[in-house]
Amino acid sequence: MDNKEIDIQAIVKEIMAELTQNGAIDPPQENPSPIPEQQQAGIDLPDPSLPENRKKLGVANPYDPEGLRNLCSTTSARLGVGRAGPRPRTETLLLFQADHAITQDAIYGEVDQEVLDKFALFTVHSQVESRVQYLLRPDLGRLLNEESQAIIAERCEKNPQVQIVVGDGLSAAAINNNFPLIYPVIMEGLKAANLSLGTPFFIKNARVGIINDINEIIKADVVVILIGERPGLGISDAMSAYMGWQPAHGKTDADRDVVCMITMNGGTNTLEGGAFVVEMVKKTLKYQASGIALREKAGETG
């Protein structure tokens, strides 16, 4: 038995060598496809978080395998995962935990200084002093600290038509991954429309409402904040663009418009997202209104 196998392997080797010499095929890799013996050499796994690897059926002997696949394709819910006794199977459990892990890294992560430097953004701070306080006190995330007010007053252009700011919000990854892609799109669109632009900057530990406080100093017609959203399971880098007509203290979400779920991982991509932001800014300037007021005005005039 053993001898026969060795013979076959030898023959295969010979044929392979011939084919390789002829240039018919590429020479064989040092480490071919993983088989149990290769475990000694290490473990090298595909990424279980890739979309194509998420939809693997885990049910041992489904009544209708094709039907089960069809059911699973109707929803992004985690179906067809099977079970180990009453518990999830190992890969299902670990993927779920990985999806949660990436949200935690996003929430407690920091926006890369290189990203800010690349676009010459300086940094100011809300009144929040730590990440824990950020989670506990949304009200403090809506206000600038004193030092930051002074910095903005000193360094920023006043009374522009459009002021762009960036906030970390609940996901640093959202800014790290999307801001470098969306910012050029927005800037190009706004410049092409001949709009006067304010001095952009970054606010650490920011909530959306901080645009009110910012605009008490800058007095822009429109303020746009690009901010990290609360990470969802599996999508931890969604960014949103909130904007409002002449934000000021007392303005709320009802006075704002939003382009949400901007991400390259299954949301609105940055190119489209950037275009939406530019369109929304133009519309806001045209009607001199945002939020519910904008919908009413735009509706009235068609």
Next chain:
Amino acid sequence: MLLRTKLFGKTYEFGTIKELLAKANEEKSGDRQAGIAAESAAERMAAKHVLAHVTLETLRQNPAIPHERDEVTRVIDEGVNETIYAEIKSMQLGELREWLLADTTTSAMIRRISNGLTAEMIAGVAKLMSNLDLMIAAKKIRVTAHCNTTIGLPGTLSSRNQPNHPTDSPAGIKASIYEGLSFGSGDCVIGINPSDDSLSSVSRLFEMTHQVITTWKIPTQNSVLAHITTQMEALKRGVPIDLLFQSLAGSEKANQGFGISVGLLDEAYQMARKYCNSNGPNYFYFETGQGTALSAGAHEGADQLTMEARCYGLARRYHPFIVNTVVGFIGPEYLYDSVQITRAGLEDHFMGKLTGIPMGCDACYTNHAVATQNDIENLAVLLTTTGCCYFMGVPMGDDIMLSYQSTSYHDTASLRQLLGLRPIPEFEAWMEDLGLMKDGVLTEKAGDASFFLQK
């Protein structure tokens, strides 16, 4: 009113019952955010010490919001049985705690005094209890209700099949329903949170779930958690609805934020009795959660536990089939971490049961809370041991519409298996008939959504 004590040589004084209740509350980030929490751990204990000596009568006379300004206060006060209240009104809260825990105090005895209690009394006694106190007391209180099936029977643990979908796709929702049913989830209700509250979409989901229930002769009830007015409109048009749903808050002002009032709920209750597709007599499904009133800026200076107890007092008026707190949904600025979420889950379950309503729990968390799936698995086990009626069943605990994590279809089966509990009897018999369950354990066929492609 003088509310004062010394503790470790220091004098603590509290201005009002409302302030005392707030400072006696276990640590909650929401109370701190509202600026009403105790300023030190010792002050919290001083408040509890004083609270233990406050009588039930004093608490009735000092509701969190005055009668003249709040219909929730009026509903609860008018619901008090005066005969029973007269028997217990001189009891102090510390004594009430001991009476609830006493081995000689039975479920029937507690159910009787429930009718003499107001929300402030119930919240007050919860503040004097440790977690295990809350569990021992709640375990005694057996509350059942009936719609098409009976919730809350001894030896049962039920599950809401929660098959949400981001765009309300009937096909996607049905796929999740099938998966859940194959794990034994759905004996409590098949209940969908819609993302589109329109009459046509909501009606379509009622029709679809009704059709699944009819085709497979499932002993359960359907629900779509739309706004109550949408469901009332659907009822009028003959849409098959078993349970009416509404979220509740603990003050008139917060309920205005939800677009509801006692008058509207009364009207819905009458309509349910006239037009619901189910047997009754319990037609309502309510959801609540600590921090709701504060998030609406309508807590009126009261702590979030007291406001939560008031939700249950309001719910009682409508003899609900099921009520659950959505305990970790609201975020870390109200319940910061797993310690606070766990505590709130145990408090809410106890308070609901003491109010006399069949209580379940959406043991859940958001990604910005300091909690993990392990923490809500722990909470679910704790609550199951104390007789919690039901949990949510969500595919792998990941709700793709509401973007939070709750308990899973697997957890439904696991909790039953771990603690020797069964689905509602008719539902278990139904599963046995289909060969999905045998002697309370899932069979080889179970856990396979495609099983339901047979019809």
